[in-house]
Amino acid sequence: MAQAQAHSGPMVTADGVPLKTSLRRAERRRKITAFMLVVPLLAFILLTFIAPIGDMLWRSVDNPAIINTLPNTVTALEDWDGEELPPEEAFAAMVEDLRVGQENRSIGQVGIRLNYEMSGARSLFSRTARNADSLEPPYKEALLDAHRRWGDVETWRLIKREGRPYTASYYLSAVDMRYADDGSVAMQPENQRIYVALFMRTLALSLAITVLTLLLGFPIAYLLATLPLRYSNLLMIMVLLPFWTSLLVRTTAWIVLLQQQGVINDLLVAVGLIGDDGRLTMMHNWIGTIVAMTHILLPFMVLPLYSVMKTIPPSYQRAARSLGANPFVAFVRVYLPQTVSGIGAGAILVFIISIGYYITPALVGGQSGQLISNLIADHMQRTLNWGLAAALGSILLGGVLILYWLYNRIVGIDNMKLG
Amino acid sequence: MKKLALTTTALAAGALLGVANAGDAQATDLTVVSWGGAYTESQVRAYHEPYMELNPDINIINDDSSANALAGLRAQSQAGNVTWDLVDMLPSDAQLACDEGLIMPIDHDEVLAEAPDGTPASEDFLPGSLGECFIPQIVYSTVMTFNNEMFPDDNQPNTIEDFFNVDDFPGRRAIQNRPAANLEWALYADGVAIDDIYDELETEEGVERAFAKLDTIKEHLVFWSEGAQAPQLLADKEVAFATGYNGRMFNAAEVEGQPFSIIWDGQIVEWDGWVVPEGGNNVDVVMEYLHWATDTQRLADQAKFISYGPARASSADLVGEHADLGIDMGPHMPTHPDNYQSPILLNNDFWTDYGDELRERFNNWMLQ
């Protein structure tokens, strides 16, 4: 009766309001409350995570120096074909820009920016700008007299090319490429290629560290999950101990252990396994990076594994054995597959952290143990080439996202268990 | 009489209170950024502490961020919140910061003190040391150092050439992971005259030549990145030679008693000094401090605590003994005549122009 009526049109409540509207109203309050609870964290993440990443992506293409400081030159060069030296108007525009730039101290940034592409650009601009006021027309001759580089077509092509608000040159540099003289994209000269090799090395070392933490962490996690509580607590404390020690202290401890006059070498010499002149080189190279980082990142592998293993009842292995499987088969076919989610979580965690690590490699890695992050930090702090640092960081971010996507395709992210 | 005394006391008390209040109200914190360690210590004892004694309303706060000064200056400038008042940095970085407008140009003769004999500051500071925005304090040098115990007594190295001679002087060598100094040394050891080094480096052949020379010892090299690593590597006998700053090496050898010897041959000489960030809150106070802290006596005082030479000619004669060790500092100064036989003056203009490219090549070379 009432139901039959309701079925004929949209459902309404007893007082005639459509049921959907009524439900929405009832839910709104709850939603607002839930939203208010999330707001602080959301704002925090926006401010400290999303915004910096956005800023990084922006900086990797942002190219304001030339278009802002040399506006007249850029305009004057618009119709220039790039074959021979530009006409007098372009030189005159340049002198005007140099004068203004010298006045408000912005010309230095042009030199810094162009020096990334062409060595010597900095002194070209700073010296010419200092004397810009004394230059007399015709400006073409005056500039050619001031510095021979003004007579270089390449200089003008560079200004025209980089006189755009956005640039791809940071990304090109980040993959060991550059604009050739004719504006096409080419590989860097062999002796200036760095980044691709470093990206590859970073991947390889991170992978090695991931595999090592897995091999070392799996038995520990298994023990943790199966030992009686009083032993497993002690073991857990030992696993977590690295977490409670400062990173520098741990790294320094590894230096003491690994160096040529260090504890391990001394021990091997004392036992007679190696001669005093045959001391092993275990740090200041990639071995040091792998050893120290494996130790530091071990808890990130052990904890997810442990949390997954903890949920696997011992009866599964017993069942397998009662069904006729020897301990090895029971482990491989029954236990191991159930830990896949923990392995996946731990591996992805360790891999992503190690891909971005730089303090430890800087201290124990020598040259062959440096990772891409060390160069990013170098560009952030020492050379101040933030555009290149941003491009390198963006590529790293992209790489991690691709890996994440692959993982999701192969294992399924829903299968990941962190705890 | 009694009444008068009372009034005087009251006045004095009032004046004292007033002064105290005024002092409270005006107490200024100056944030001074420097390199930390023994170097900051020498500045604290030579400059900061005496200055705060003279000016109780000034409070100097140390910040050991000079290693990343350029990045910090740029970040503060972009954020519009400049918290540093005075920064100790290298002239090459200072030139960059100056070009970017991050630090203030300084009129040398207006801001800086004259020498005691009336010589204007611009003439008293060592030639070429003053920059548009940069006031030098010290001359330091990057030197080759070795551990005495790694070589027999009758065969101790003493030239840069010996550093490149792995047959007669075996052992690993630690150098900094950047091209500056290393390329100069490579050419110097390969027989290029000191005055020609930078001309040679401006050519492709010269760069090739430098890297080829470095290649001859590459398998014996260890690279350091932080200044403190070099003396540590040497003390641990991880390496036989290490390049490093002469002050740190002095500290390790004389204060800590490490068996280190410095090879003054081919020392790479550079300045280090102050810059004033653009947009700071206490510019006037800082300028007053700068005037005082860079005068002849103060620069000489710093040499009592660390083996870096004063940047003023008039300070040289005032350099005395180490404040704690009581040893004569003269022979430990990079500028001492015995040490200053074959110095290579670091050419900042060259590195400003070619640094970006050569850093890439050097990184590439290290990776191979």
Add this chain to the structure above:
Amino acid sequence: MSESNDAFVRFINVQKSYDGETLVVKNLNLDIAKGEFVTMLGPSGSGKTTCLMMLAGFETATSGEIMLNGRGINKVAPHKRGIGMVFQNYALFPHMTVAENLAFPLQVRKVSKAETEQKVQRALDMVQLGHLGNRRPAQLSGGQQQRVAVARALVFDPDLVLMDEPLGALDKNLREQMQYEIKHIHESLGVTVVYVTHDQSEALTMSNRIAVFDDGVIQQLAPPPDLYERPLNAFVAAFIGENNQLHGKVVEIKGDDCKVQLDDGSIIHALKVNVDKVGDRTTLSLRPERVAIAPPEGQYPNVFEARVEELIYLGDHIRTRVSLCGTDEFIVKIPNAHAHASIARGETVQVGWAMEDCRALDAS
């Protein structure tokens, strides 16, 4: 039926201690014949599961010998014992389908693919799950998982199957249904089953014989009717079914008949089971359904006045709590027959029982 030396499973003087100080299993001797369904019944901590685990090979006997089919198996690894096992939580491998779970024991035995498929299908059909082979265990209901677990323990044709409280997680209806199914499977396959439970009705329903465990010792080993009708001690009497317990002192023994004086002075005639001599303390055990309300004069030697304290209607019978002989916890079950006595709360009625139904057991 199991006294001979060719018993299929034998526990000989088996002891088990975990900490070297206390014995969890104390000198266990138990023979199980081929094809028998034996249940180990007892409260938790009584040692029954430990015995099962020793038989399966997951625990080692501290001393004594366990024999399977005439062979000592103390040193035989679990996977070489050829014993099927059903676990409390089923232990179905969650990452394998039902069919893969069933194929597992055959694969590790290198059974050919065709034969594996055939056996898996047959086992699934046996538990009426032939159509669910491709499901994951998590997609099945509790009862279905239970059936798969049973099928998996049987698929490789073991001679002995162990079941460790397999029905504990099921609700009551399903549990009863599964009891019958397991019983039927046992009967049709003729496989030997050792079953552990703390649920007496489960034990009574399925077993050929029940071993009642308490404190690491088998209190009584007997077929279900014997266990219920003729408990040998107070623990078994209390553990199996409901009973009224009265405490007193033996005052006279005449053959099977012993006269017991309760603490309030009443004299009861009881069957002498577990008392030695006059003067011993004893516990009298009496099933509530063996007590008659208002019995005909002279039918029973034991007749007392009882005051009705409480009546609870339970459908098939009426549970009546009365006070008599100094206790007010005395339970009488009145069957809900057409002619059942209708009594009311507060009334005083006559109750009586036979001497044989009242067993004089240890004082406990």
